[in-house]
Amino acid sequence: MKSALITGITGQDGSYLAELLLEKGYRVCGLVRRSSTVNFERIWHIQDRLELISGDLTDQSSLLSALEEAKPAEVYNLAAQSFVQTSWTQAVLTGDVTGLGVTRLLDAIRVFDSSIRFYQASSSEMFGKVQAVPQMEDTPFYPRSPYGVAKVYGHWATVNYRESYDLFAASGILFNHESPRRGLEFVTRKVTDAVARIKHGTQKELRLGNMDAQRDWGFAGDYVRAMWLMLQQETPDDYVVATGETHTVRELVEAAFSYVDLDWRDYVVQDPRFMRPAEVDLLIGDSAKARAGLGWEPEVGFTRLVHMMMDADLARVEAQLRHPMPLVV
Numbered sequence: 001m002k003s004a005l006i007t008g009i010t011g012q013d014g015s016y017l018a019e020l021l022l023e024k025g026y027r028v029c030g031l032v033r034r035s036s037t038v039n040f041e042r043i044w045h046i047q048d049r050l051e052l053i054s055g056d057l058t059d060q061s062s063l064l065s066a067l068e069e070a071k072p073a074e075v076y077n078l079a080a081q082s083f084v085q086t087s088w089t090q091a092v093l094t095g096d097v098t099g100l101g102v103t104r105l106l107d108a109i110r111v112f113d114s115s116i117r118f119y120q121a122s123s124s125e126m127f128g129k130v131q132a133v134p135q136m137e138d139t140p141f142y143p144r145s146p147y148g149v150a151k152v153y154g155h156w157a158t159v160n161y162r163e164s165y166d167l168f169a170a171s172g173i174l175f176n177h178e179s180p181r182r183g184l185e186f187v188t189r190k191v192t193d194a195v196a197r198i199k200h201g202t203q204k205e206l207r208l209g210n211m212d213a214q215r216d217w218g219f220a221g222d223y224v225r226a227m228w229l230m231l232q233q234e235t236p237d238d239y240v241v242a243t244g245e246t247h248t249v250r251e252l253v254e255a256a257f258s259y260v261d262l263d264w265r266d267y268v269v270q271d272p273r274f275m276r277p278a279e280v281d282l283l284i285g286d287s288a289k290a291r292a293g294l295g296w297e298p299e300v301g302f303t304r305l306v307h308m309m310m311d312a313d314l315a316r317v318e319a320q321l322r323h324p325m326p327l328v329v
Contacts, residue, residue, distance in 0.1 A: 003027040005070040007057065007105070008078035009050070012181045013121065015042035017076060017224040022049055024228075029070035031055045031063075031079065042181050057101030063108040067116075074231050076119045077105055080151075084125060085185070085274075087147035095150045102154035106161040106169065117168040117231045120158040123151040124175040124216065124242070124283045134286040137173065137238050155238075162236055170230040175216040175242035175285040177223040178305060180312030187249060188217065188309065191256050196313035198267055199260040200321060205267050209274030211250040214282045218243045219300035219308075229294040242285025243298050255306040260314070 004021050008014045009030030021028045029051040030043070040047055053069050055062035057079055067075075080098040081087060087094040102120060109116045127135045128144035143149045155171050162169040182189040187208070197203035218241075226241045257264035290296045300308070 001025060001027045002074070003029065003070055003072045004074040004076065005029045005031060005053075005066060005072040006076045006078060007031040007055075008080065008121075009052070010040055010043055011078060011082075012042065012179055012183070012220050013078045013177070013224055013227075014076075015046075015181055016179070016221045017078070017227060018043060018046060018050060020224050020228060022046060027051070029053055029066075029072065031066050057097050057104060060104045060108060063105055064112055067108055067112040071113075072116060074117045074119070075105070075109060076121075076227060076231075077102060078121045080121065080147075082147070084145050084147045087145050087150070091146035094146045095153070097150075098147060099150035099153035099157075103157045106157060106167065110161065110165050110167065114165060114167055117236075118158070118161075118170070119227050119231055120154060120169065120171045121227075122155040122158075122171040122173045122238070123148070124173060124240075124285060126152045126155060126173065127283060130282055133282065134242075134244065134284045135173075135240065136286045137240055137289060159238070168231070168236045170233075170236040171238040172223075172227055172230055173238060173240045173285070174223055174226075175218065175240070175283060177218045177220040177241075178309065179220040180309050181220070182309070188252065188306075189313075191249075191252055192306070192309040192313045193316075195256040195260060195262070195310065196317040199262065199314065200317050202317065202321070205269050206253075206264075207269045207271040207274065208249065208253070209271065211253070211268075211270060212248055214246045214248050214284070216242045216244070216246050216284045217252070217302055217305065218298050219305050222298045222300055226290055226294060226296045229290075229296055233294070237293070239290040239294065240285045240287050241290055241296070242287045243302070244285060244287060245302060246282065246284040247302055252306065255303060256310055259307055259310045 055066040125148035129142040178188040194206040
């Protein structure tokens with residue numbers, strides 16, 4: 001049985017990837033940080049089939065211990081401080097985890113077992129102030145946030161270890177990918193959760209920042225297939241993973257509100273508090289290399305994705321209304 005270690009297994013991508021690897025017969029281990037509050041909501045349905053190992057990307061000794069315990073053939077590094085807005089207020093932490101954490105893990109692999117295949121979750125935020133449209137693997141990076149800067153560091157660290165130590169180290173430059181498991185701090189879930197609450201009368205308005213920002217949104221379940229495919233190739237490489245379609249935040253809002261027969265103009269308020277200090281205006285990826293080289297294709301389109309997220313959030317809100325949490329005094 002092939003073993004895989006996933007950092008960030010409790011996140012959106014980690015949970016979908018864990019499901020995929022279990023379906024393929026892997027022994028799946030997940031790196032989790034010790035904390036006073038544990039959030040296994042996204043993996044509760046498969047938790048009895050996973051092996052969870054304590055560790056942290058800021059602690060190299062714990063990474064070596066995790067590798068010793070998991071003895072993986074493949075390592076998927078999905079862990080990061082991944083919320084762009086937070087990276088402005090926690091820039092040093094973001095750099096330590098999202099940037100230097102990649103180097104710590106790569107070096108642990110180099111020391112422990114250089115035959116391990118490594119996947120790095122790079123990001124379209126690295127393109128930032130885009131230098132070409134659409135963005136491809138060779139498009140120059142111009143990050144516009146501490147998160148994007150940290151991701152660029154991690155990306156080039158992966159390339160450097162591949163070329164310097166002959167590690168099988170691949171990077172997936174993933175454009176925005178969403179799902180019903182997306183965190184509420186991200187604009188897609190912020191929108192679908194708010195629309196569900198507005199529909200059921202428990203929220204009155206939705207406050208957003210830049211409505212004109214354009215993103216290439218895909219389904220996270222599709223994108224984890226690309227991650228796995230990258231580590232099954234004969235040689236490691238970097239691949240853009242994207243739908244090739246772009247939509248504005250306004251289009252996202254319109255799709256969500258129209259799904260429940262409401263007019264978004266009656267509920268949405270543009271709030272300057274949610275504007276980024278430096279905005280990324282247009283992201284759209286060209287995944288021709290991944291489609292040709294990996295045989296990968298996205299299966300879920302934009303409208304279906306929004307409807308999928310709306311269905312899940314409507315069900316959540318309805319469940320909360322039927323079984324409200326008791327007040328703690």
